[in-house]
Amino acid sequence: AQTVTQSQPEMSVQEAETVTLSCTYDTSESDYYLFWYKQPPSRQMILVIRQEAYKQQNATENRFSVNFQKAAKSFSLKISDSQLGDAAMYFCAYRSVNSGYSTLTFGKGTMLLVSP
Amino acid sequence: DAMVIQNPRYQVTQFGKPVTLSCSQTLNHNVMYWYQQKSSQAPKLLFHYYDKDFNNEADTPDNFQSRRPNTSFCFLDIRSPGLGDAAMYLCATSRDMAGEETQYFGPGTRLLVL
Numbered sequence: 001a002q003t004v005t006q007s008q009p010e011m012s013v014q015e016a017e018t019v020t021l022s023c024t025y026d027t028s029e030s031d032y033y034l035f036w037y038k039q040p041p042s043r044q045m046i047l048v049i050r051q052e053a054y055k056q057q058n059a060t061e062n063r064f065s066v067n068f069q070k071a072a073k074s075f076s077l078k079i080s081d082s083q084l085g086d087a088a089m090y091f092c093a094y095r096s097v098n099s100g101y102s103t104l105t106f107g108k109g110t111m112l113l114v115s116p
Numbered sequence: 117d118a119m120v121i122q123n124p125r126y127q128v129t130q131f132g133k134p135v136t137l138s139c140s141q142t143l144n145h146n147v148m149y150w151y152q153q154k155s156s157q158a159p160k161l162l163f164h165y166y167d168k169d170f171n172n173e174a175d176t177p178d179n180f181q182s183r184r185p186n187t188s189f190c191f192l193d194i195r196s197p198g199l200g201d202a203a204m205y206l207c208a209t210s211r212d213m214a215g216e217e218t219q220y221f222g223p224g225t226r227l228l229v230l
Contacts, residue, residue, distance in 0.1 A: 097215030106158035
């Protein structure tokens with residue numbers, strides 16, 4: 001079974017600064033997807049960014065980018081030019097592609113605090 | 117605009133009194149999921165429907181049941197809520213279950229058991 005570990009329960013950043021959230025995972029599969037989801041307080045969880053394991057290029061979505069290190073099984077999220085609206089719980093998640101019928105495995109989350 | 121709708125947002129029930137949470141979607145997605153999320157923990161998948169096919173996670177208690185009468189609606193029934201069932205319940209949908217598919221989440225229903 002796959003596991004996802006987020007070792008930082010909470011992180012703080014000031015507006016306009018850059019912060020990196022860590023995620024490691026364990027799998028024996030060679031192809032899979034990794035996701036970062038954002039869950040703002042009292043609002044629904046939304047997808048931030050997605051990475052397919054066989055793609056070497058790191059995914060980027062505006063101010064959000066990942067550092068995907070397949071050999072190290074590491075998938076960190078970098079948020080540049082942090083904004084107050086980035087304050088949320090961030091979940092790293094893994095999904096297999098092998099069976100075409102798989103579900104998300106989430107990490108425990110990292111709470112990101114953004115101060116003015 | 118809302119794509120995945122959950123009602124109610126807050127639900128209070130009594131110990132042992134059956135409760136039903138509802139979820140609807142406007143995305144016409146094939147798959148609907150129910151997750152349980154306790155405070156400061158990761159969402160835990162309870163079960164999902166792929167169209168009419170029901171798939172229960174191995175460790176989901178028998179106390180939890182689900183119904184999907186049509187594509188748009190899915191219900192979570194808790195037959196005899198215990199104090200340990202107090203949690204946020206998240207509904208999500210996806211077009212199918214391929215690896216790259218995005219799951220779209222509702223805002224959740226927070227269940228309080230007295």
